[in-house]
Amino acid sequence: MNAVNFGHTAHGAMPLVNGLSVDVEDWFQVGAFEDVIERDQWSGLDDRVDRNVRQILDLFDAAAARATFFTLGWVAQRHGPLLLEIARRGHEIASHGWDHQRVFRMNPASFAADIARTRKVLEDASGTSVIGYRAPSFSIDARTPWAHQVLAEEGYSYSSSVAPVVHDHYGWPEASRFAFKPVEGSNFIELPVTTAIFRGKRLAAGGGGFFRVLPYAFSRWAIRQVNRTDRRPAVFYFHPWEIDPGQPRVAGAPLRSRLRHYTNLERMSGKLEHLVRDFHWGRMDGVAKRENLRLRLERAVQG
Numbered sequence: 001m002n003a004v005n006f007g008h009t010a011h012g013a014m015p016l017v018n019g020l021s022v023d024v025e026d027w028f029q030v031g032a033f034e035d036v037i038e039r040d041q042w043s044g045l046d047d048r049v050d051r052n053v054r055q056i057l058d059l060f061d062a063a064a065a066r067a068t069f070f071t072l073g074w075v076a077q078r079h080g081p082l083l084l085e086i087a088r089r090g091h092e093i094a095s096h097g098w099d100h101q102r103v104f105r106m107n108p109a110s111f112a113a114d115i116a117r118t119r120k121v122l123e124d125a126s127g128t129s130v131i132g133y134r135a136p137s138f139s140i141d142a143r144t145p146w147a148h149q150v151l152a153e154e155g156y157s158y159s160s161s162v163a164p165v166v167h168d169h170y171g172w173p174e175a176s177r178f179a180f181k182p183v184e185g186s187n188f189i190e191l192p193v194t195t196a197i198f199r200g201k202r203l204a205a206g207g208g209g210f211f212r213v214l215p216y217a218f219s220r221w222a223i224r225q226v227n228r229t230d231r232r233p234a235v236f237y238f239h240p241w242e243i244d245p246g247q248p249r250v251a252g253a254p255l256r257s258r259l260r261h262y263t264n265l266e267r268m269s270g271k272l273e274h275l276v277r278d279f280h281w282g283r284m285d286g287v288a289k290r291e292n293l294r295l296r297l298e299r300a301v302q303g
């Protein structure tokens, strides 16, 4: 392969800046509970996202890490001061859709309306411009070949909405593991969530339940593999409710969902402290920019 050693200098390798992200939704908005908690019940439930996000902001500040907060429009509408605070501390505000509707349950028109409405509320609340999008539950896959095009048309510059793995709730196993340009003739870029290769198989290694359930050493190994072997930035994500052991328990949800949701919540903050110190982390808009440049250079070299 004719890869460009972008970031490699005569003095040795410059450290890659990985993409750090938080999907800003509350404990009752997760995909795993959507059959148990209706959307019209949300307003009456214990609102915990504000204090959890503020704790995360302090954790990031302690390690001088910057990140992207993919936020639901529903949350932004109710927490204007929180969005201002996230932006004031140097982080990026981006979109996680209005109310966590999966993209493959929408059509191009309803998807366009969802991301336009969300973007407006996020920009009004934060005073920043929104160029990034993450699909709820990584729901851009083979069923939604129109989604990236609609995002580009609605003024978004990048997406981080593809999980290129086999998983029971999501995944697009045929997709590229690294940044790709899904829209012909456009600079729009997709930054898939990180996977690692173990014995020839792709493993999800970019956060979520895997990060909480498995020992931290697994994630450290996976991110090192991506940085050192593949020489690519990792893309990592987690949720505010994952650092909140005191959240209400959802009794009616399937056992499998409950096990996944509640395991090791009390250990999450400690793991995150290691993670943010062990690697270089930055905002996803910066990753998008550098990956765009790298793809352009590679294309130029290949002619």
Ligand SMILES: [Zn+2]
Binding pocket: 023, 025, 096, 100, 136, 137
């Ligand atoms: Zn989400």
